[in-house]
Amino acid sequence: QAVVTQEPSLTVSPGGTVTLTCGSSTGDVTSGHSPYWFQQRPGQAPKTLIYDTSKKYSWTPGRFSGSLLGGKATLTLSGAQPEDEALYYCQISYSGARRVFGGGTKLTVL
Amino acid sequence: EVQLLESGGALVQPGGSLRLSCAASGFTFSNYAMSWVRQAPGKGLEWVSSISGGGDSTFYADSLGGRFSISRDNSKNTLHLRMTSLRAGDTALYYCTKSGSVSPRDGFHMWGQGTLVTVSS
Numbered sequence: 001q002a003v004v005t006q007e008p009s010l011t012v013s014p015g016g017t018v019t020l021t022c023g024s025s026t027g028d029v030t031s032g033h034s035p036y037w038f039q040q041r042p043g044q045a046p047k048t049l050i051y052d053t054s055k056k057y058s059w060t061p062g063r064f065s066g067s068l069l070g071g072k073a074t075l076t077l078s079g080a081q082p083e084d085e086a087l088y089y090c091q092i093s094y095s096g097a098r099r100v101f102g103g104g105t106k107l108t109v110l
Numbered sequence: 111e112v113q114l115l116e117s118g119g120a121l122v123q124p125g126g127s128l129r130l131s132c133a134a135s136g137f138t139f140s141n142y143a144m145s146w147v148r149q150a151p152g153k154g155l156e157w158v159s160s161i162s163g164g165g166d167s168t169f170y171a172d173s174l175g176g177r178f179s180i181s182r183d184n185s186k187n188t189l190h191l192r193m194t195s196l197r198a199g200d201t202a203l204y205y206c207t208k209s210g211s212v213s214p215r216d217g218f219h220m221w222g223q224g225t226l227v228t229v230s231s
Contacts (some may be wrong), residue, residue, distance in 0.1 A: 001172065001173075034217060036217050036218065038155070038218075045205060045221045045222065045223050045224055046147075046155065046205070046218075046221050047221065048217075048218060048219050048220065048221070051210070051217055051219065052217075057219075089154065089155050091155070091157075091217065091218070093215065093217070096169055096215070097160045097169035097214045097215045098157075098169070098171070098172075099157040099160075099217070099218075100157070101154055101155040101156065101157065102154075103154050104154050104155075
């Protein structure tokens with residue numbers, strides 16, 4: 001089974017910018033993998049922030065953006081806020097409806 | 111407002127069975143594929159199963175070994191997950207999720223709060 005990799009932890013200063021990455025053991029992540037990004041705060045259900053690489057919802061703060069770079073999916077946070085401290089999961093779609101999540105990145109705003 | 115309310119989680123012995131339900135409201139249920147995603151205590155997310163809007167197409171994670179069955183009742187706006195031969199490794203919070211289309215290949219756009227399944231003797 002494919003393995004999706006993320007940084008275990010990252011730290012960003014308030015107001016700063018950070019990029020989280022999401023790689024696949026099968027090769028380059030492309031738009032065909034429809035990467036998703038989820039935010040999970042402690043004790044809460046996940047919330048979907050980004051779908052299909054870069055698409056946002058009405059509830060997605062403008063400071064979050066998704067893209068592809070260097071064969072990976074990326075989530076960039078520009079202008080970090082204290083409330084952005086959370087776990088972030090990416091998810092890649094493979095053949096059929098098989099979806100695999102990354103192990104998550106713990107983002108600290110400090 | 112979209113609402114997904116899971117129920118049915120419980121403490122069950124190894125080898126037992128359980129049926130989870132998810133009551134959906136705030137959208138035309140039959141127009142959207144639905145999925146179950148689980149999260150073991152202190153662990154990451156794992157896709158479990160997906161079903162098309164009409165219920166005619168289903169998909170399962172390979173790791174389940176055919177022990178789970180997803181279904182839906184569009185007349186009652188309810189999603190189900192029948193789990194059998196439960197193991198300790200199935201202990202998790204099970205989330206009901208809504209996709210963005212009828213296709214089960216679509217992703218997890220909205221989430222319920224989850225229902226806890228604990229498999230232990």
